[in-house]
Amino acid sequence: MNSRTRFSNEVSVETHLEYDTDDEAVVDEQPELRRSVDQEIQGKVDTNHPEARPEGMTLEGEERFQAREAEIRRTRQRWDRRQSSDREQRTRDVVTAQTRYAQGEPPEDPRAKLSQEQLAEVNNRAAQIAEDLDGRSRAGAAYRLAKKVAEGVDMLNAALLVKEELHASPGVPVPIDILEDVPRSTVTIEGTVTQLWDAASPAVCQVGLIEDDSGRTKFTSWVRSDPKIVQEGDHVQLHQVEKNWYEGRVSVAVTGWSRIEFPDRGRWWTE
Secondary structure, eight states, rough: OOOHHHHHHHHHHHHHHHHHHHHHHHTOOOOOOOOOHHHHHHHHHHHHHHOOSSSTOOHHHHHHHHHHHHHEEEEHOOOOTTTTTOHHHHHHHHHHHTTTTTTSSSOOOOOGOOHHEEEEEEEHHHHHHHHHHHOOOOHHHHHHHHHHHHHTTOOOHHEEEEEEEHEEEEEEOGGGGGGGGGGGSSSEEEEEEEEEEEOTTEEEEEEEEEOOOOOEEEEEEGGOOOOOOOTTOOOOEEEEEEEEETTTTEEEETTTTTTETTTTOGGGGOO
């Protein structure tokens, strides 16, 4: 009886172990929940359909829906919503009517009103003005000069007036003696550095005098502007320097917007 009892106990243990192993295998093989193809299609339709509502949408779909609604509210107030609307063309016509070419014809060239002798003299004086003012075109000077001559101004005074106008325009080197009369806060000057001295402030990079045929003035370049270093005797152009006044006298300052150029450097053909 005892031997049968031991045999039965051993069999029951093996059976129990096999049963536990089967249970573990069943747990590991549980199917993964996935959306069907029909559910995928229906989800895309619900998200992208214009009649859809935010409820049940993804965050991206909800943002797209709100943007569409905002666009509808913005354009709903347009008075002319027809597909054949000519609103753009009417707006273009209004803008064109406010320009100087409203009549559809370009302005008349004043040089056409001059005689052959006057036109030849205008071209000669315009070439001389363009040569004196580096950076200005001959055609622009001739147009201005012809306009004044056609208005009745004599040739000599017209040339002086045009030269003064071009002197006052940005980008053209201004004679130092008329800096006070230039109606701009920034100017361009050209001349020779005649003197440099030690700066009293560590914020100042260089300070000295620049001189041309008409006069001389003080210039200051600041460390924060990171300017080019000049030396006494250098022929330089100071572009877009700021005008300053000290004790009633005008001076210029090299700022971060300014530019220092050396016209004589690199001219190998003059050596």
